[in-house]
Amino acid sequence: MASNLQAQHETQSGVYTFSSRPRAVPNRTKYRQTDPLLNEEQSSYGNIMYDRRVVRGNTYAQHILPITSQPDPVEFLKQQEARRRAMSRKRLKEQFGPKTPEPLEGRKNIDLQTEMYLEELSDRIEEVSVECQTDMFLDKPDTPLFIPAKTGRDAATQIEEGELFDFDMEVQPVLQVLVGKTIEQALLEVLEEEELANLRAQQQTFKEIRDAELVEVQRLEERERRLRVEKENRIKQQKAVLEKEKETADKIAARAFAQQYLSDLLPSVYSNLRDCGYFYDPVQRDIETEFLPWLMQEVSNALEQKYVARTVLDMLIQDVTNQRFEAFQVQE
């Protein structure tokens, strides 16, 4: 801090200016740094509120140096200097100042004025009272516009057309994003469709093979079935034919046997029949079957007539008797 040059000067006009590079007050660390930071901006700027060097509280009734603070080294140095200077001045004066001899006994040295004209020396200081009074309540004049003094150099700049905003350059990122996103989406969709088309093509080939196999299987199945059915039919037919042949052979054998068996059946049958009376004399039979029953019938008719006649007679007799009886009864 003490090493910073501070430019203070009074200009010709009497206006006091002060200029130094504006900088923030650096914070002093509590402990000394072993190597002080050189050529570096002090990075640790302290908060002014927590800076112990800032006076707090009312300033009108404050010790300039509170007890707890360290003695300001500058002040201390100055004081030391002053003390040293006083000491040296005193020493000088002692050594080289005119010395009056010591007063004799019973005498005293007093100071005398040795000038031509005596001056009255008194403690009373001549004073003159001077009074001054400002005019009452004059309006404060307007403060002049503060126009800071011009410092630095003038510089001018002009923005030409086309320098600020170049459309072609600006539009690049936007276009990239737009086109990129669109193409990305389109690529995705196309990839998707391609994948699906590949899947479908694979499925198609598989389906072909499957169809072929299915049809083959079915055809062969059908063929097998047909052939089997055909075979079975043939076999059945053949069997039927064999059956028939066998049957015919059996029939012929049976016929031959039967013929032979029946050859002497006929005479025995005839004889049996004759024995049972199946061969008869027709006239005899006729007489037996017709004549004799007719005769018997007539006989029984005649007998019946007789019987009927007798019954009628009996009834007549009965009737008459009854009548006679009743007549007799009445008469009695």
Next chain:
Amino acid sequence: MASPQTSEQPPPHIDPTQAPVAFGNWALPKLIMELQDVELFTRQRALAALCDLVHDHERAYEAILNGCMERLKVLLQDEDNLVRVKTTEVLYVLASHSLGRDAFLKFDIVGPLANLLEDPENACRKNVHQALNRIAEFPSGAVFMVCMGLVPRLVMKVSDEEENIRALILSTLSCCVSVNALPALESDAILVLRDQLSHPSPAIRQAATSALVGISVPADGKMKVCEEDLLPMLVKLLSDDDQGVVANAAGTIMNTAVITKGKSEALNAGAITPLLRLVVSENVAVCANALRALTVLAEVPRARAQLLEHVPLLKTRLAHPNSIIQRAASTAIEVISWKP
């Protein structure tokens, strides 16, 4: 004063229809939180931003890990149309990633999604069908959909919808029937498909014919195809412009002609000549299917007699680089030259 650097202020909000996306890891959690916001506008913007982001696999993975599927499921039943459209779109994009597909099955999103089949908004239904189509394209998804009983509903929807949605439904159906054709058969899909065969749009015809290929695999399907007189139409489709349609029609004939009745009907409809013409086609699917159809038809003696003359043509196909075609050609020649 202007400087060559960009300003410190955040950039102006370029797209007011999207929520601003936070940087890095915070982007997706923030968006997912915004999805639950009470205010409608915030939800819409968050959905729009999410929709763009999930095209990227890593973002989709992050989103699923952060539990966006639950929120999306809730949002599917939202009242606002735009929210539903965007939600279905996000689900559609998620279904293109394999992790998304797993998440679909794990969180059972297919159910609520299928409830939106009757949604009044067109865009929403289209997205729903697109998402269902993607799910049906991979095997466990198709199995799941069939188990859920979605096939009859889809069959009913085929005739109601407009053109481009119809193509989607038909392709979904064709994936499902390749897993299990019985539910489709039971819901009279063959009748519906027959009507679609004559549609002017080639995409619809291709999808309808591929569904038919799947349906004609089980025996009941073959019987039904014969009963419904589909074979003459299929033979006519063999001369179609679109190669996909032709391949699928040949495939259906090949499947149907395995049963005897199918063989006879196919021969009556005169299938051999167009099929012979298709054998020399460049398209692998067309050529292979035609060869196989001829193989199946050659089981019938009179067809065999007819085809014996064309054996040299088939022999040329033996030299084809593709192994499938080689095998099919060799089988065909073997069957044709078989003597009982």
